[in-house]
Amino acid sequence: MNSGGYGIAFLGMGLMGQPMAARLCKAGYKLTVWNRSAEKAQPLKDVGAEVAIEPYLAIQGAEYIMLCLTNGDAVEEVIFGNGGLYGSLYAGQTIIDFSSISPHTTRAIAGQLLTERHVNWVDAPVSGGVKGAVSGTLVIMAGGEAEHINAARPVLSHLSQKVTYMGAVGAGQAAKLCNQLIVSTNMLAIAEAMALGRAQGVNVDSLPDAFAGGFADSVPLQIFGPRMACQQHEPILGAIDIMRKDVNTIEQALKDQDIAFPLLVAVKALYEKASVNGLGPADLSALMKLYI
Structure with missing residues (x-):
């Protein structure tokens, strides 16, 4: 018997998703995983998870469907694309999205799935990096219906030290943008101070x-x-291009706001420079190369 009496599907076995899924598997949950590159799912098979060859096959019998994907395009593709979740979703399931995507995209997807498939959505971006994912000490900023977030807390407790309710769907992602503005700026300040x-x-x-x-x-x-x-700069704990993606998402979210964000402008320019200089796939520690 699994820990919660129900199954969990976990889609996305990247730097964060793989250790998060492993913690759920080791906690005793019946876990089915999927990743676009199948080899990245192998470590989960080794600790007892089932591996699905398509996203829709991973969610059969799953009460919780967890996503930890690269960006909004990847989330939309996994849900609505070929082999995606949409046609296999059923009423009462809850999608918990750990990905960092825009609040606008989150609200659009969540609204469509609630209306058309009666599926609940919790946006639950995380902070704490790979170290936090491995140790289960992430912090989660959650948006959605409070009852759905509270119901998921026993599962999320295996992944995080704290789950904070931020408001309606999209509020978790909005809070993550605030987090990433601080973190992206701090990373550059550390490199510059060094x-x-x-x-x-x-x-x-x-x-x-x-x-x-x-x-x-x-x-x-x-x-x-x-x-x-x-x-x-090895192993990679967080790629520069992932942070650059988050900075661009912040900018997009602010495009209709009549407020100046001069620090964001400077931060974006430096991450763009790092990417142009070929540092995009490198670890965030490689930001030092902007100065040496």
Whole structure:
């Protein structure tokens, strides 16, 4: 008997999805997984999950359908595309989307699925990186009906230290945009501070420890600061292009707002420069290469 008495489908075995799905499998849930590149699902098969060859086959008998996909296009393709979920969804299922996509796309998809398939939607983007996914200490910003989020809390507790209700569908994604504005800016500030320290003759290896507990401290500093100091970019804990995608999503969400966001403009320009310089697929620690 599985931990919750029902099945879970988990679609997307990337850097975050794979360890998240593994935690659910090890917690005893009956888990079926799918990934576009089938080899990435193999580690889940090794810990007891079933592997589906098409998205729609993964959701048979699943009360919860969890998505952890690259972007909004990927989410739409998995739901509405060839072999997608749409025709196999049934009333009462709940989709929990851990992907980071735009609030507008989230509301559009959720509205259509609720009207046409009577399927519930919870947007539940996460923060905490690969380390948090492995340890189950992610933080989740959840949008949707409070009753659906509360019902899912026992499952989500295996993945996160905290689930915060942010409001109606789309509010979780909007909160994630706020999160990513802070994180994307912080990553560049860390890289620039490391470059400043090096230029001034500081032993930059010591900076993260020196700042620990002070106002400049942060989780990204403690994870990526040492990697920047020694120019360690493997394994990839978060790709520059993924952060660039999130920065672009923030910009799109603000296009109709009559508010200036000068910091966002500067941050976007630097991530674009990193991508143009061939750093897009590299780890976020490679932002140091903008300065050396």
